[in-house]
Amino acid sequence: MKHSELFKLIFGLIPVAVLALILLFFFFTFYLPRRRKSNVELAASESTTDPDRIESDCELVHEDLVCFQGGGDLHIPDILDAPGEVIGKSSYGTLYKATLIRDHVDSLVLLRFLRPACSASIKEVISVVNAVGLIRHPNLVPLHAFYVGPRGEKLLVYPFYNRGNLSEFIRDGNAESLKWEIIYKISYGIVKGLDHLHTGLNRQIIHGNLKSKNILLDSNYQPYLSDYGLHLLLNPTAGQEMLKTSAAQGYKAPELIKMKDVNETTDIYSLGVVVLELLTGKEPIDPNPSHSREFYLPDVIRSAILDHQIGDLYHPDLLTDLNSEQKLIAEDRILKLVQLAITCCSPSPSLRPHIKEVLRKLKEIGK
Numbered sequence: 001m002k003h004s005e006l007f008k009l010i011f012g013l014i015p016v017a018v019l020a021l022i023l024l025f026f027f028f029t030f031y032l033p034r035r036r037k038s039n040v041e042l043a044a045s046e047s048t049t050d051p052d053r054i055e056s057d058c059e060l061v062h063e064d065l066v067c068f069q070g071g072g073d074l075h076i077p078d079i080l081d082a083p084g085e086v087i088g089k090s091s092y093g094t095l096y097k098a099t100l101i102r103d104h105v106d107s108l109v110l111l112r113f114l115r116p117a118c119s120a121s122i123k124e125v126i127s128v129v130n131a132v133g134l135i136r137h138p139n140l141v142p143l144h145a146f147y148v149g150p151r152g153e154k155l156l157v158y159p160f161y162n163r164g165n166l167s168e169f170i171r172d173g174n175a176e177s178l179k180w181e182i183i184y185k186i187s188y189g190i191v192k193g194l195d196h197l198h199t200g201l202n203r204q205i206i207h208g209n210l211k212s213k214n215i216l217l218d219s220n221y222q223p224y225l226s227d228y229g230l231h232l233l234l235n236p237t238a239g240q241e242m243l244k245t246s247a248a249q250g251y252k253a254p255e256l257i258k259m260k261d262v263n264e265t266t267d268i269y270s271l272g273v274v275v276l277e278l279l280t281g282k283e284p285i286d287p288n289p290s291h292s293r294e295f296y297l298p299d300v301i302r303s304a305i306l307d308h309q310i311g312d313l314y315h316p317d318l319l320t321d322l323n324s325e326q327k328l329i330a331e332d333r334i335l336k337l338v339q340l341a342i343t344c345c346s347p348s349p350s351l352r353p354h355i356k357e358v359l360r361k362l363k364e365i366g367k
Contacts, residue, residue: 068133071144091241092118108160116152118238128232139193141226163217178317189223208262210270250284265349272344298345
């Protein structure tokens with residue numbers, strides 16, 4: 001009798017145990033991921049209104065994902081587990097091309113990892129991220145999401161552009177890079193993007209590191225400025241390293257000593273160098289300089305203008321396949337763009353044009 005009652009008790013508990021296991025399975029499989037997603041979405045919505053709350057959340061959770069427009073369906077595992085390849089390295093971080101796999105669909109993104117030792121305080125970073133994450137413009141790379149990890153690591157999530165950066169486009173032998181229409185379109189888009197950063201926001205953003213490698217192209221050769229305001233996410237030491245690299249590559253304005261002093265006129269200087277790079281197909285500084293003469297693109301163009309060496313002002317193939325009349329019109333526009341670019345590269349900040357003036361003159365050139 002006792003054994004019979006014991007068996008009944010055991011058999012009666014089996015369905016309860018099975019039900020409990022099923023409930024636990026559904027809890028860990030469905031409820032927790034949804035809960036995490038809700039926390040991420042909450043952080044994203046609060047990011048537009050209350051940065052201090054997000055900062056508090058990050059400090060409490062020690063790991064969080066702040067999403068903006070275009071990144072609302074992202075989860076932390078999506079980003080951390082995404083297979084990727086390194087496409088760029090710097091003293092302050094690494095750039096990855098990563099593949100997100102969601103609902104059996106692959107999508108490419110750019111992940112910029114910032115080293116904890118190089119980034120600013122979480123309070124400063126969150127303030128900048130909230131400002132940059134809201135920026136949307138046809139010529140600016142949008143920030144889709146920002147991840148902060150338990151060890152202070154930070155990841156910025158951007159869309160991927162299949163034509164790569166402008167530096168590669170200029171130097172990869174692509175015939176399209178030697179067409180006036182493409183050069184003008186890219187120049188105009190760059191200026192429009194910079195104009196929005198300087199004059200179109202409630203809180204002005206100085207790019208701080210404008211160069212051809214930080215301009216991405218889509219399949220229609222539409223340019224997108226990337227890494228604008230990135231210097232604001234770095235501590236002073238890392239910011240100086242960024243400035244040192246900019247100087248070594250030929251984009252730094254001559255008066256700029258510290259990264260914290262970047263301003264509209266230093267951006268304008270870098271803009272001029274990029275446009276000259278587009279027109280000539282040459283790097284700002286010769287990577288293989290001869291001992292007899294140092295090559296710096298703005299100085300070379302300035303000397304060519306003074307010596308009336310018109311053929312040295314732009315790539316000779318820009319006028320290929322044009323008849324006499326077309327060549328006259330194209331060369332006139334090219335020379336006007338050269339003059340505008342070299343004015344942007346004036347050694348004196350006060351002589352550099354305002355971005356609105358650059359945009360106005362560029363529109364006139366395109367007429």
